[in-house]
Every structure is written in structure tokens, then in C-alpha cells.
Amino acid sequence: ELQQQIYENVYWGHLNNDNSEAEAKELTEEYIAIPGTSEHMTGLAADISDPALYHLENGLITEFEDTATAQWLYENAADYGFILRYPSDKEGIIDVKYESWHFRYVGRENAQYMDGNNLALEEYIAILQKNEAIREQISELSE
Ligand SMILES: [Zn+2]
Known part of the structure; x- marks a missing residue:
């Protein structure tokens, strides 16, 4: 429900900003996932x-990205098993900005x-x- 609300708020914001319905949908989905x-x-x-x-x-x-918090995360997140999921240099590869x-x-x-x-x-x-070898393991898991 919260995702639906967020999506609609952003969509209506774009629509009220003189965008067509198609443009509003496209702009919304640059950053907001389809609910679910x-x-x-x-x-x-x-x-x-x-x-x-905040x-x-x-x-x-x-x-x-310019904060010390972000710099620390970019440097150390992998050591804790985390990745920056949508990096700036992967916009052409990933469908999310x-x-x-x-x-x-x-x-x-x-992560490392x-x-x-x-x-x-x-x-x-x-x-x-x-x-x-990994493909075989995956197919065994799905059997
Ligand atoms: Zn997020």
C-alpha cells in the first residue's frame, strides 16, 4: 500500500507538471519501482x-555521495556483504538510474x-x- 501511495504521489506530481500520462509514467519509473x-x-x-x-x-x-558516510560505505560495504546496487557507471546495463x-x-x-x-x-x-559447475548446482536446486 505504501509503495502504491509513493508511486501515485510521484506520478501525479509529474502529471501535474505538464507531462502526458505516458511521460509521467516514464519519469516515475526512472526511480520508483512498480508497486510489488x-x-x-x-x-x-x-x-x-x-x-x-534527512x-x-x-x-x-x-x-x-559527497558525504563522509557515503564515502565510508563505498569503501567498506563489500566487507559486510553489501553492494551499491545502482552505480552511476552502470546506468546502461541496469534498468534503474x-x-x-x-x-x-x-x-x-x-560483494567483494x-x-x-x-x-x-x-x-x-x-x-x-x-x-x-554453477549452472549444474542451480538446475539441481530447481529439481
Ligand atoms: Zn532503495
Whole structure:
């Protein structure tokens, strides 16, 4: 219900800002997941910001990247199993725009590998799927 409310608030904001219905939908979905499809629903994602920014969009703004909090997270998140899920240099690969604040738990080994090789989750999964041993394990799991 909250996701639906957030989606509609943003959509109507764009619509009231002289956009067509199609434009409003497109602009909304640049940052707002279709209700029911947010990665937050997995329980593995967290939006993290700095208290100094809470008065601006709850701190969920690109400028978070310039805070000491963000710098620490970018440096250390992988050691705790987290990745920056939608990095700025992966906008062409991931269907979601850069979010300096959205972190996703993937486990320490995965996070460190992805961080060390500059891989987005989509790229990492593609590599894993090409690995025959991993493909076999996955097919055994689905049997
Ligand atoms: Zn998020």
C-alpha cells in the first residue's frame, strides 16, 4: 500500500507538471519501482543516508555521495556483504538510474568479488550463469 501511495504521489506530481500520462509514467519509473516489484520487498535492500540530509527527500538524493558516510560505505560495504546496487557507471546495463543511497546485501564473498571486478549484480549473475559447475548446482536446486 505504501509503495502504491509513493508511486501515485510521484506520478501525479509529474502529471501535474505538464507531462502526458505516458511521460509521467516514464519519469516515475526512472526511480520508483512498480508497486510489488521493489528490491526492498526481498528484505535484502536498504536505503542509507546521512542525518544531515534527512530534511531533503529523506536524504535519498544523489548528493549523498559527497558525504563522509557515503564515502565510508563505498569503501567498506563489500566487507559486510553489501553492494551499491545502482552505480552511476552502470546506468546502461541496469534498468534503474543511479541511486547513491541504495545498498543490497549479496553476501561478503559475492560483494567483494563484484567490488573488486567492478561488476553490477546483473553482470555478476551473467558470469555465474556461464559457469557450468554453477549452472549444474542451480538446475539441481530447481529439481
Ligand atoms: Zn532503495
